[in-house]
Amino acid sequence: MSYFGGQPTNPFGAPTPKPPILKRQVPPLPENLDMATLADIRCSVNIFSPATGEIIEVVVGVEKRKFHVHDQILRSGSAFFKTALSKEWKEGKTRVVLLPDDAASLVDRYVQWLYTGKVGVTLDNGKTDYATLAGLYCLGEKLMHDAFQDRIVDALVSGTREPNNNAGHPTTCSFPMKDVVDDIYKGTPKGSPARRFMVDMHVMQGTSGWIDVERPESVNHEFAVDLAFAMMQERAVTGETKTKHAELNRGIPCSYHKHGKDGVCGGKA
Known part of the structure; x- marks a missing residue:
């Protein structure tokens, strides 16, 4: 399985300051984070982002799936969440953010990236999952998370460099x-x-x-x-191109007449 990774930054591009944590202390993970997925990602303790502050409830999609994420994690790189969770907005007071038009599967991957810096982006056949990457990029657009979008582009470009062995031509990329x-x-x-x-x-x-x-x-x-x-x-415009369109290059319109290659051109007569 291939992955794309990176650490969240704030909207201005500077690394988000990390508060001190106790030695070997692992921040608590949100209850929705699939532990089997984390085991597959093979994360080590030191790649987790420090998680402090209140827990925010993010309700996603028509099915209203709930994600519980630390305030600091959400605000660290997303200008959308940073604004929404400010005290002058309703979400900042209720500590609940509604995303009714988004796919829970994409938000699930986004939360995984927030906490681990990594997420899987390949299909079962080993090919890069371009459709999911496109969805994640557009989610990042909505959430105004530049660093996340940059990591998605890394994965997109990386996918185009991998041989497409399933097509029978190992040198052909997808x-x-x-x-x-x-x-x-x-x-x-x-x-x-x-x-x-x-x-x-x-x-x-x-x-x-x-x-x-x-x-x-x-x-x-x-x-x-x-x-x-x-x-x-x-x-x-190469020499080959000029040869192919020699008549047009010399101002002769005959090759665009309906009489065809072997017909008699009334214009010449």
Whole structure:
């Protein structure tokens, strides 16, 4: 199993100050954290973030799944929680934060990362779970947790470097495709670094098979515009290209006539 890791920081990029803890003291974990998952991650005591302060109840999704997380942990890197838990907001007084539109499975992974700095990002077949990574990145966007989003990008890029042995071509890598692109574009604003990664990946590695030309309406419009613009910027007109389009290069329109290659051109007559 592969993982991405890192330590939370505050929204301004500086490391969050760590209060002193007793020697060998392990901070208590939230009751929702799956211990089997922690055993699989093989965490050691010293990677746990110090957990102090009050316990916050985070209620997630339509099923209202509850997560109990330390106040300091939530506020350490997320500008969203830092603001929501301030005393002038209702959540700061009730110590309960509602996230009705989010997936509990994603928040579960986010909490694991907050406490351990790591979380699994591979499928059962060993491939990188790009769909989950996209969901986690968009959750980080909502929670305004830059450091968490950066670790997600690390995992995305790392996944594109791993051989895709299941395809029968060990040198062929796998890449996030249409559904992942759609999720990133739906969950991030214009100018997002994750959007730029999707575009750059298509410019550098993409093939014509990556675009569903049979159903152009299924292609994300914003992505298509960004990709077209990037391709125009990166376009290289080689000698081979000029040879292929020699008539156009010389101002001759014949190759765009309907008479075909062997037909008689009325324009020439």
